[in-house]
Amino acid sequence: xxxxxxxxxxxxxxxxxxxxxxxxxxxxxxxxxxxxxxxxxxxxxxxxxxxxxxxxxxxxxxxxxxxxxxxxxxxxxxxxxxxxxxxxxxxxxxxxxxxxxxxxxxxxxxxxxxxxxxxxxxxxxxxxxxxxxxxxxxxxxxxxxxxxxxxxxxxxxxxxxxxxxxxxxxxxxxxxxxxxxxxxxxxxxxxxxxxxxxxxxxxxxxxxxxxxxxxxxxxxxxxxxxxxxxxxxxxxxxxxxxxxxxxxxxxxxxxxxxxxxxxxxxxxxxxxxxxxxxxxxxxxxxxxxxxxxxxxxxxxxxxxxxxxxxxxxx
Amino acid sequence: xxxxxxxxxxxxxxxxxxxxxxxxxxxxxxxxxxxxxxxxxxxxxxxxxxxxxxxxxxxxxxxxxxxxxxxxxxxxxxxxxxxxxxxxxxxxxxxxxxxxxxxxxxxxxxxxxxxxxxxxxxxxxxxxxxxxxxxxxxxxxxxxxxxxxxxxxxxxxxxxxxxxxxxxxxxxxxxxxxxxxxxxxxxxxxxxxxxxxxxxxxxxxxxxxxxxxxxxxxxxxxxxxxxxxxxxxxxxxxxxxxxxxxxxxxxxxxxxxxxxxxxxxxxxxxxxxxxxxxxxxxxxxxxxxxxxxxxxxxxxxxxxxxxxxxxxxxxxxxxxxxxxxxxxxxxxxxxxxxxxxxxxxxxxxxxxxxxxxxxxxxxxxxxxxxxxxxxxxxxxxxxxxxxxxxxxxxxxxxxxxxxxxxxxxxxxxxxxxxxxxxxxxxxxxxxxxxxxxxxxxxxxxxx
Numbered sequence: 001x002x003x004x005x006x007x008x009x010x011x012x013x014x015x016x017x018x019x020x021x022x023x024x025x026x027x028x029x030x031x032x033x034x035x036x037x038x039x040x041x042x043x044x045x046x047x048x049x050x051x052x053x054x055x056x057x058x059x060x061x062x063x064x065x066x067x068x069x070x071x072x073x074x075x076x077x078x079x080x081x082x083x084x085x086x087x088x089x090x091x092x093x094x095x096x097x098x099x100x101x102x103x104x105x106x107x108x109x110x111x112x113x114x115x116x117x118x119x120x121x122x123x124x125x126x127x128x129x130x131x132x133x134x135x136x137x138x139x140x141x142x143x144x145x146x147x148x149x150x151x152x153x154x155x156x157x158x159x160x161x162x163x164x165x166x167x168x169x170x171x172x173x174x175x176x177x178x179x180x181x182x183x184x185x186x187x188x189x190x191x192x193x194x195x196x197x198x199x200x201x202x203x204x205x206x207x208x209x210x211x212x213x214x215x216x217x218x219x220x221x222x223x224x225x226x227x228x229x230x231x232x233x234x235x236x237x238x239x240x241x242x243x244x245x246x247x248x249x250x251x252x253x254x255x256x257x258x259x260x261x262x263x264x265x266x267x268x269x270x271x272x273x274x275x276x277x278x279x280x281x282x283x284x285x286x287x288x289x290x291x292x293x294x295x296x297x298x299x300x301x302x303x304x305x306x307x308x309x310x311x312x313x314x
Numbered sequence: 315x316x317x318x319x320x321x322x323x324x325x326x327x328x329x330x331x332x333x334x335x336x337x338x339x340x341x342x343x344x345x346x347x348x349x350x351x352x353x354x355x356x357x358x359x360x361x362x363x364x365x366x367x368x369x370x371x372x373x374x375x376x377x378x379x380x381x382x383x384x385x386x387x388x389x390x391x392x393x394x395x396x397x398x399x400x401x402x403x404x405x406x407x408x409x410x411x412x413x414x415x416x417x418x419x420x421x422x423x424x425x426x427x428x429x430x431x432x433x434x435x436x437x438x439x440x441x442x443x444x445x446x447x448x449x450x451x452x453x454x455x456x457x458x459x460x461x462x463x464x465x466x467x468x469x470x471x472x473x474x475x476x477x478x479x480x481x482x483x484x485x486x487x488x489x490x491x492x493x494x495x496x497x498x499x500x501x502x503x504x505x506x507x508x509x510x511x512x513x514x515x516x517x518x519x520x521x522x523x524x525x526x527x528x529x530x531x532x533x534x535x536x537x538x539x540x541x542x543x544x545x546x547x548x549x550x551x552x553x554x555x556x557x558x559x560x561x562x563x564x565x566x567x568x569x570x571x572x573x574x575x576x577x578x579x580x581x582x583x584x585x586x587x588x589x590x591x592x593x594x595x596x597x598x599x600x601x602x603x604x605x606x607x608x609x610x611x612x613x614x615x616x617x618x619x620x621x622x623x624x625x626x627x628x629x630x631x632x633x634x635x636x637x638x639x640x641x642x643x644x645x646x647x648x649x650x651x652x653x654x655x656x657x658x659x660x661x662x663x664x665x666x667x668x669x670x671x672x673x674x675x676x677x678x679x680x681x682x683x684x685x686x687x688x689x690x691x692x693x694x695x696x697x698x699x700x701x702x703x704x705x706x707x708x709x710x711x712x713x714x715x716x717x718x719x720x721x722x723x724x725x726x727x728x729x730x731x732x733x734x735x736x737x738x739x740x741x742x743x744x745x746x747x748x749x750x751x752x753x754x755x756x757x758x759x760x761x
Contacts, residue, residue: 053602057761079604089595091325093332105321106603150599 082151141172322613370481378411581662642725690715
């Protein structure tokens with residue numbers, strides 16, 4: 001691995017019974033960047049970061065965190081990282097401060113250094129005024145912030161965040177995304193998993209797209225979008241079963257891909273302005289009315305659709 | 315010790331003592347149950363801090379003709395002195411019926427028995443039937459002979475009001491203990507005298523007295539502090555309540571049983587936090603901190619041990635100073651408490667290691683621990699029936715709670731330390747097996 005590498009994963013495999021959760025996943029995260037693992041639920045994102053955070057041992061393959069093998073030097077690797085789990089992993093019957101003090105001790109902090117760091121983190125996550133409140137009484141957003149705060153206690157060089165914005169309101173989500181950027185500006189490398197395309201797009205220097213445990217694309221946002229070229233993505237809903245028009249639409253010039261997802265038709269077309277009249281006309285001939293039309297510029301959603309034939313659902 | 319081990323344990327301790335449910339389970343229920351008995355039997359009644367149970371009215375018809383072998387006038391000074399120490403008038407030693415009467419009328423039983431001697435058996439039976447007397451005890455003519463003469467058998471008869479249970483049960487228990495003591499002595503005397511006869515030694519009263527004295531002296535030689543001829547057990551309860559008489563004699567075994575029963579519940583409930591932390595994600599998060607798995611699991615186990623230590627200590631002290639229960643000498647009590655804490659904590663670890671999730675814990679509490687716990691503390695309920703307690707003494711040892719309960723009873727009865735150590739050894743074996751299996755399974759699960 002290179003000296004600049006914060007994470008290096010090589011040929012990771014992990015299965016649970018008959019389910020192959022991760023298969024031959026390799027990627028490199030450079031120090032100082034925000035790297036996103038993007039994929040739908042069940043794609044293998046959490047399994048991958050569980051291996052990287054030394055929670056799971058891979059069946060095959062190896063990974064290094066800040067130069068330390070997660071298998072042979074797991075304690076050294078863990079000392080370099082802070083992990084924000086997907087679920088809120090807090091002691092709800094303890095106060096915010098008591099939680100931070102306990103987790104700080106788990107990272108080896110003691111005495112004045114611990115108190116000072118706890119105060120700093122409370123400030124960063126905006127809970128200084130509520131430090132003595134029981135966590136069980138906190139709102140979802142406050143819990144999320146504390147959940148992140150715990151991972152900051154040891155001033156980690158690598159912050160691993162597993163879908164930290166799941167199930168929270170837009171305002172808290174915005175705060176978290178801004179916090180991630182701020183932490184990155186302060187020098188932390190961030191490994192971020194999400195199934196929200198727009199989060200990966202906004203935050204990431206590099207993105208790896210996972211599906212069914214396999215890494216199917218890897219690069220910067222621009223590099224990934226180039227995979228689908230200049231294709232537009234269209235989503236149409238119809239007044240009747242889409243099966244009646246799909247084959248006709250596939251024959252229209254400029255239509256590159258047609259897929260049905262949850263009753264809606266997802267298309268990749270060369271030029272949406274040219275294709276749209278022909279699509280509506282073909283639908284009319286089949287006795288079907290187009291009830292809604294959504295047109296998107298090339299983005300990660302289109303990349304995922306192009307690569308898997310499925311939409312990357314929220 | 316790694317500081318993180320202690321940090322985890324203290325965090326769990328703090329969480330436990332913030333939980334109303336945990337506190338109620340650890341302290342409230344055992345104290346409440348014992349407290350119910352305390353007030354049921356008149357405890358806390360004011361001036362008389364001792365036993366306020368209504369006395370059982372006992373009539374005794376003593377038909378015993380005495381024995382030539384135990385003539386009161388021919389006793390040696392040493393034997394007469396021995397009997398006096400035991401609270402028995404040497405003048406009555408010629409009749410074991412008189413000895414039994416002296417015992418029933420002794421100060422230690424005066425609070426629970428009102429003994430009257432009646433010459434006429436028929437009128438005494440009528441008194442029982444009319445409810446004037448609770449129980450009639452008939453001592454047969456050949457009672458003393460049966461005690462001193464090999465091959466002779468006699469039966470004491472208890473005639474009781476069938477509507478009463480507690481009073482007759484108490485009398486039956488007291489008399490049974492007396493008979494058990496005599497029977498054991500008689501067997502010993504028969505064996506010794508049989509061997510002497512085979513050796514050609516002539517048997518006379520003085521020889522019988524000498525052998526009897528030897529038996530009476532035996533406990534001293536074995537190191538026991540017990541110098542009484544007959545030890546009065548508590549009227550209810552399996553413990554030899556040497557230090558517990560009256561109400562404390564009833565409450566002691568009950569409180570001991572509750573302590574054992576709920577210590578095992580607490581052990582399992584505390585160990586259950588391993589599962590709940592795994593489900594809530596805090597345990598996996600702990601595994602992402604730079605601490606070995608062994609440190610984290612040791613911390614979790616230590617928390618169970620500490621929580622149990624607090625529970626057992628509080629229950630022991632509360633029972634001692636509020637209910638007046640005597641638990642035994644300090645060292646044996648300390649060993650017994652440590653044994654209970656060790657066994658309950660490792661048992662919790664063992665049980666939890668077999669559960670997939672915390673929802674299954676209800677099965678452990680409602681089924682396994684309740685069932686095995688009731689078996690383990692059966693002696694509390696069967697002590698008034700010597701026949702039943704013999705069976706339960708054995709059956710209770712099939713479950714870990716039974717071993718802990720036995721050590722509690724032995725400590726309360728000031729049993730010889732050797733006997734206590736045997737059962738503490740059993741407690742250690744159970745604990746070692748539970749800990750070994752439990753920790754192995756948990757380590758595999760979280761690898």
